[in-house]
Amino acid sequence: MALPPSAAASATLTSQTDPLLRQTTFSYDSQRRTTAVTEAAGTPAARTTTLGYDPLLNLPVTITRQGLTESRSYSAGKLASLTLTDTTAITVPYPTGGRTRTWSYDWLPTGQLLAVDGPLPGPADREVMTYDGAGQVQTHANPLGQVTQVLARNAMGKPLTVRDPNGVDTVLTYDALGRPLTVTVDPGPGQSQYAMAYDPAGNLTRLTMPTGGWLDYSYDGANRVTQITNDRGEYVLFQLNAAGQPVLDSTHSADGTVQRQTARVFDELGRLLRSVGAGGQTWQIGYDKVGNPVSGTDARGKSATTTFDRFDRPVTSTNEENETENFAYTTFDADLTEFRDGRNLATATVVDGFGQTVQETSPDRGQIRYWYDEAGRTVQTIDARGVTTAFAYDAADRLLSEVSTGPGLASQTLSYSWDSTAGGNRGIGRLTGVSDPSGAEALVYDAQGRVVQRSKTIGPRAYSFSYAYNANGQVTAITYPSGHIVKYVRAADGRVTKVRALAYAGGPTIQLAGAIAYKPFGPLSGWLQGNGLTLTRSHDGNYWLTGIELSGGAGPLLGMTLSRDANGRVTAVADTAAPQRAASYSYTDAGRLDSASGPWGSDDYTWDANSNRIRVDRVVGGISASDVATLAPGTNRLAEVRDAAGVLARSYSYDPAGGTTEITRPGFASIGYSYDARGRLTAVSAGGAVVASYAYDWREQRVASSSQAGGDRHYLYGDDGELLAEYDAASGALVREFVWLDAMPLAMISGPLASPTYTWITTGHLGEPLLLTDAAGAVVSSV
Numbered sequence: 001m002a003l004p005p006s007a008a009a010s011a012t013l014t015s016q017t018d019p020l021l022r023q024t025t026f027s028y029d030s031q032r033r034t035t036a037v038t039e040a041a042g043t044p045a046a047r048t049t050t051l052g053y054d055p056l057l058n059l060p061v062t063i064t065r066q067g068l069t070e071s072r073s074y075s076a077g078k079l080a081s082l083t084l085t086d087t088t089a090i091t092v093p094y095p096t097g098g099r100t101r102t103w104s105y106d107w108l109p110t111g112q113l114l115a116v117d118g119p120l121p122g123p124a125d126r127e128v129m130t131y132d133g134a135g136q137v138q139t140h141a142n143p144l145g146q147v148t149q150v151l152a153r154n155a156m157g158k159p160l161t162v163r164d165p166n167g168v169d170t171v172l173t174y175d176a177l178g179r180p181l182t183v184t185v186d187p188g189p190g191q192s193q194y195a196m197a198y199d200p201a202g203n204l205t206r207l208t209m210p211t212g213g214w215l216d217y218s219y220d221g222a223n224r225v226t227q228i229t230n231d232r233g234e235y236v237l238f239q240l241n242a243a244g245q246p247v248l249d250s251t252h253s254a255d256g257t258v259q260r261q262t263a264r265v266f267d268e269l270g271r272l273l274r275s276v277g278a279g280g281q282t283w284q285i286g287y288d289k290v291g292n293p294v295s296g297t298d299a300r301g302k303s304a305t306t307t308f309d310r311f312d313r314p315v316t317s318t319n320e321e322n323e324t325e326n327f328a329y330t331t332f333d334a335d336l337t338e339f340r341d342g343r344n345l346a347t348a349t350v351v352d353g354f355g356q357t358v359q360e361t362s363p364d365r366g367q368i369r370y371w372y373d374e375a376g377r378t379v380q381t382i383d384a385r386g387v388t389t390a391f392a393y394d395a396a397d398r399l400l401s402e403v404s405t406g407p408g409l410a411s412q413t414l415s416y417s418w419d420s421t422a423g424g425n426r427g428i429g430r431l432t433g434v435s436d437p438s439g440a441e442a443l444v445y446d447a448q449g450r451v452v453q454r455s456k457t458i459g460p461r462a463y464s465f466s467y468a469y470n471a472n473g474q475v476t477a478i479t480y481p482s483g484h485i486v487k488y489v490r491a492a493d494g495r496v497t498k499v500r501a502l503a504y505a506g507g508p509t510i511q512l513a514g515a516i517a518y519k520p521f522g523p524l525s526g527w528l529q530g531n532g533l534t535l536t537r538s539h540d541g542n543y544w545l546t547g548i549e550l551s552g553g554a555g556p557l558l559g560m561t562l563s564r565d566a567n568g569r570v571t572a573v574a575d576t577a578a579p580q581r582a583a584s585y586s587y588t589d590a591g592r593l594d595s596a597s598g599p600w601g602s603d604d605y606t607w608d609a610n611s612n613r614i615r616v617d618r619v620v621g622g623i624s625a626s627d628v629a630t631l632a633p634g635t636n637r638l639a640e641v642r643d644a645a646g647v648l649a650r651s652y653s654y655d656p657a658g659g660t661t662e663i664t665r666p667g668f669a670s671i672g673y674s675y676d677a678r679g680r681l682t683a684v685s686a687g688g689a690v691v692a693s694y695a696y697d698w699r700e701q702r703v704a705s706s707s708q709a710g711g712d713r714h715y716l717y718g719d720d721g722e723l724l725a726e727y728d729a730a731s732g733a734l735v736r737e738f739v740w741l742d743a744m745p746l747a748m749i750s751g752p753l754a755s756p757t758y759t760w761i762t763t764g765h766l767g768e769p770l771l772l773t774d775a776a777g778a779v780v781s782s783v
Contacts, residue, residue, distance in 0.1 A: 015041070019289035022310050033058065040310040047311075047331050066331045067353035078107045086353030093359045093369040096352040101374050110135055118143070119374040124395040143395035146419075146428055166426040168447045177202070186447040192471040210471030213493030231493055234520035243270055253520050260522065260543050278541025281566045299566035302589045320589040323609035330355070342609030345634065363635045365658040384656035387677050394418070398431075404677035412437050412677040414698050437676075438695040438703050448473065451719070458695070458703050458714045461732050465716070465724070470494070479505075480725055481716070482734045482753050486512075499741055501749065503756055510758060512739055512747045519543060524742055529760045531777045533557065544568050550762050552777045562765055567591070570765065573598070578782070612636055617644075704729060745769065 012032060015025045027036040031053075038048040052062040054074060063070040064087075071083040083102040090096040101119040108114050112135055118125030130139045132150075136157055141147045146165035153159055156178050162170045171184045179202065184193040192210040199205050203223055208214040218227035224244050229235040233254030238246045243266070250261035263276040271291060275283045277299070286295035292312055297303045302320035309315045313334050318324045319342075326340040335351040350359040354376060360368045366384025373379045377397060381389045387406030394400055404412040413436075420432035426445045433442045439457035446452045450473055455464040468477040472494045477487045485505060489498035499513040516527040522543050526536040538547035550558040559576030569591065575581040583598030592611060595604045601620035608614050608631075616627045626644035631637060637658060640651040653662040657679060663671045669687030676682045680700070684692040695704035701721065706712045712729035718740070726735040737749040744763055751757035759780065762771040772781040 029053070031058075043310065045310050068332070075107070078111070079105050081105065084354065088353045090350060090352060090358065092350070094371070096358060099352075099354075101354070101376070112137075119376075120395070121374065125375065125397075144419075146396075165428040166421075166447065168426065190447065190471075192448060192473065209492075209494065211490070211492050211494060213472075213491070230521070232520075236521055241266060245270060251520050251522065258541070259520050260539075260541055262542075279566075281542070281568075300589075320591075321609075323590070341636070342611070343636070345610070345636065362658075364637060366656045383679070384658075387657075387679075389678075406677045409677040416698075434698045436696075436698040438697045441697065456697075456703075456716065458697075459729065461714060461727070461729065463714070463716055463725075463727070478724075480737050481727075482725070482737065482749075484737060484749055484753070484756065486739050496741060499739065499746060501739065501747070501758065503754055507754075512758065512760070513741060516741070524744070527741070529773070529777075530747075530758065531760055531773055531775050533760070533773060533777050535762060542568065545765050548762070548764065550771060550773075557773070557779055558762055558771055560764065560770075610636055612638075743767070748772070 012028060013026055015023055017023045022039075023041045025038045025041040026034055029035050033053055034051055036048055036050045038046055040046045047066060049063065049065045051060045052064075053059065054061050057074055057077060059072070059074060059077075061072050061074075067086070067088045069085045069087055071081075071085065072079060073081045081102060081104045083100055086096050086099045088096050103119060104117040105113060106115040106117075108131070110131075112131050113129060115126055115128045117123060118127075125143045127143060128141045129137055132138045132153075134153075134157060136153060137150060139147050139149045148165060149163045150159045151161040151163055151169070154174065156174070158172065158174050158178055160172055162172075164170070168186050171182075171187050172180055173182045175181055175198070179198055180196055182193055182195050184191050186192065194210060195206075195208040196204055197206040197208075199219070201219070201223055203219050204217055206214055206216050212231075214231045216227075216229040217225055218229070220226050220240070222244070224240055226238050226240065227235055235252050237248075237250050237252065239248040241247050245266050246264060247266070248261065248263045251259045253259055261278050264272060265274040265276075267273050269291065271287055272285055274285075281299035283299055284295075284297040285293050286297075288294045288308065290312065292308045293306065294308070295303055295305045298320070304320050305316075305318045306314050307316045309329070311329075313327070313329050315327050316324050317327075323342040325342055326338075326344075327336060328338040329335060330337055330351050333355055335349075335355045335357075337349055337351060339347045341347075345363045347360065347362045349357045349361075352358050354372075356370070356372055356376060358370050360370075362368075368384065369382045370378060371380040375397065377391070377393055379391050383389075385406055387404055387409065389402055389404040391402055392400045398418055399416050401416065402412075402414040415435045416431060417433035418427070418431055419429065420427040423444070425432060426447050426449065427443070430445055430449065431443060432445075434440065439459060441457075442453075442455045443451055444453040444455075446469075450469050451467060453464060453466045455462065457463070463481040465481065466479040467475055470476050470490055474490060474494050475488055476490060477485060479485050483504045485502040487500045487502070488496050489500065491497050495516070495518055497514070497516050498511060499516070501510045501512050502508070511530040513527040513529060517525045519525050519539055523539065523545075524537060525539065526534065528534050533550055533552045536547070536549045536551075537545060538549075540546050544564055546562050546564070548558060548560045549556055556577045558578070560581070561574045561576075562570050563572035563574075565571050565587065569585070569587055571585055573581065573583045580599055583596065585596050586594045588594045588607065592607050593605055595602065597603070601618055604617045605613055606615035612629070612631060614629045614631070618625055618627075627641050627649065628644065629641050630639050632639040632654075637654055638652050641649045643649055648666055650663055650665045652660055653664075655661050655675065659675050659679065659681075660673050662673070672685040672688070673681055674683040674685070676696075678696075680694070680696045682694055683690050692705065692707035694702050694706075697703045699717070699721075701715070701717050703715050704713065705715070706729070713735065714727045714729045715723060716725040716727070718724050720743070722740050722743070722745075723738055724740075725737040727733065728735055734753065735750070738745050738761075739747040739749065744767060745761045747761060748759045749756045750759070758775060760773045761769050762773070764770045768783070770783050771779055774780050
């Protein structure tokens with residue numbers, strides 16, 4: 001029943017109180033439009049947002065809150081401009097109040113958005129759209145004029161062909177209901193086509209990948225996914241509660257055997273209360289009355305807590321050992337103004353009205369200042385050493401250069417280039433080149449945006465990798481700078497089944513790994529090495545690694561088993577093939593390493609409230625010794641280490657940004673460390689004489705080293721940061737290359753290029769190499 005006017009007016013919401021008794025109040029104008037909202041009303045933390053309206057339109061023209069004002073203008077009822085004005089009173093490191101950022105919007109008479117002009121001065125950051133006769137987007141041009149086009153649509157208005165700025169087409173087909181049936185990227189010999197199928201209710205029932213692998217989806221009567229099955233017959237089952245939340249999900253092999261499972265308990269509000277692992281390990285979460293997670297209990301029964309402010313922002317975090325971190329914020333949003341660690345040391349930040357940090361003062365890395373342009377991009381920083389780094393961008397917000405200069409330091413310049421199309425490179429919209437103090441890197445892409453060649457120079461030396469892919473976009477071959485080729489044979493679902501190596505194109509093939517197996521929807525479980533040895537990786541019902549075995553005809557060369565606590569941390573290591581490898585570990589309530597014993601002896605560790613290791617008591621060969629650390633006052637920097645009797649063992653010095661500059665040991669030459677303008681370690685000296693130097697590329701990877709012990713080396717890496725090759729810097733000769741399987745090193749290649757030596761690598765649970773075996777399956781190195 002409609003309320004009479006007086007009743008309707010009295011029904012206007014003026015205040016709202018949540019279950020924690022926090023009150024929000026509302027004010028209105030004569031037209032009953034909201035003019036003010038005050039959160040945490042009646043408390044010292046109260047914050048108010050006010051709104052002003054266009055006199056003719058029922059649309060806000062100003063939205064004001066502490067530190068920021070948003071102004072809007074309209075044209076024919078459409079947003080014409082949006083201006084953000086910083087109203088903070090910050091003066092240090094520079095005045096921030098009064099700065100503005102404005103976006104402008106152009107519209108067609110038919111109501112479609114024609115252009116957006118960003119906050120940079122002039123039209124440099126303007127984006128433009130065009131439309132077809134039906135009012136549907138036909139082209140979109142970014143600020144650089146790079147155009148994405150819709151070339152054709154069907155009668156339903158669905159795009160049939162979309163062309164990207166590199167001229168590459170994506171073609172789509174649909175069923176009679178407008179659901180996509182196929183998506184074909186770069187139609188032709190190198191195309192990738194995805195296919196979809198549906199049930200009568202419109203649910204996706206099969207997704208077929210370009211290489212032929214597929215996933216099937218099953219649903220219950222409420223159209224909720226209950227099973228996912230792959231083309232190997234492996235599947236994941238979901239048991240759902242009435243609200244559709246998964247109370248049990250289990251992963252099965254094709255024969256139905258459960259391989260992994262997790263159970264969950266939710267409350268009536270749909271919040272996760274408990275998560276139970278396959279071994280009964282239970283993690284619990286507690287909430288306050290408004291749904292903030294205020295407590296967590298791990299599978300060992302150890303609890304941590306979090307408290308929240310009136311705006312649901314965490315203000316304290318107390319770990320399982322009752323050590324507390326504290327957080328403070330700006331009035332609005334979740335922008336930190338102070339963080340206090342477990343030792344109560346504060347890192348303070350000054351935040352402007354746009355929510356960006358303009359100054360950070362840290363007890364460990366000193367003071368850093370930040371400057372931004374109208375688009376909110378960082379244009380300059382000055383660190384605690386006085387090093388200034390200037391950043392430049394193009395109109396599409398892509399980084400063009402970084403220049404770092406500082407007192408007594410050589411200038412460091414990184415330059416980025418984009419959009420190269422030379423030699424058929426499909427580089428428009430992509431990073432195609434970088435130069436840095438160590439050298440340069442060039443990237444060549446195929447039609448689908450995959451890197452097919454990566455050329456790198458380090459000093460005077462040039463190196464190049466080339467890549468081949470399957471239709472899924474997964475790597476199938478890598479050609480190393482030496483000419484060695486590594487091929488990854490993949491099944492229809494994309495998983496690697498074999499790894500092969502060729503010394504040169506057309507040369508004989510060496511199988512590095514075969515019969516590669518995976519857990520269903522999970523990690524690698526083993527393979528047959530090319531030297532005849534079999535590697536098996538065992539996992540429990542949580543897919544935690546529990547064993548690694550390397551065996552051959554003469555028995556196991558590695559028989560490692562891993563024991564874990566309820567949280568999954570390793571507590572014991574045993575090896576039937578090498579009992580001397582046995583080790584045990586224990587942990588504090590907060591998960592820090594408490595003690596460790598193994599071939600090295602035994603260690604007991606003491607930590608402070610910020611996880612600084614402040615003492616180690618060790619026993620080696622029946623002899624006891626201790627390292628007792630002292631931190632520099634008001635910091636987390638290690639100042640000195642003494643033995644249990646108080647005798648100084650070593651002391652440390654730092655630069656203003658927290659980089660270690662010297663380690664001094666009584667009776668020994670001091671060790672010095674030097675850094676470049678980008679803060680990277682460039683030289684190590686002993687007694688004032690340089691004993692090692694380093695160079696880095698734009699990815700912050702060490703690409704060159706020079707040392708008295710190891711000579712001069714160049715290092716090359718893959719896209720995930722994995723070391724792929726090491727070369728002699730002086731001669732350019734190959735030292736060694738590495739072959740990877742997923743995230744694990746599989747083999748090492750060394751020796752003459754035409755007839756290389758292959759060495760297989762077996763790693764432990766941390767990815768650390770444990771055994772090296774030769775082509776005959778014999779151990780050539782063991783840790």
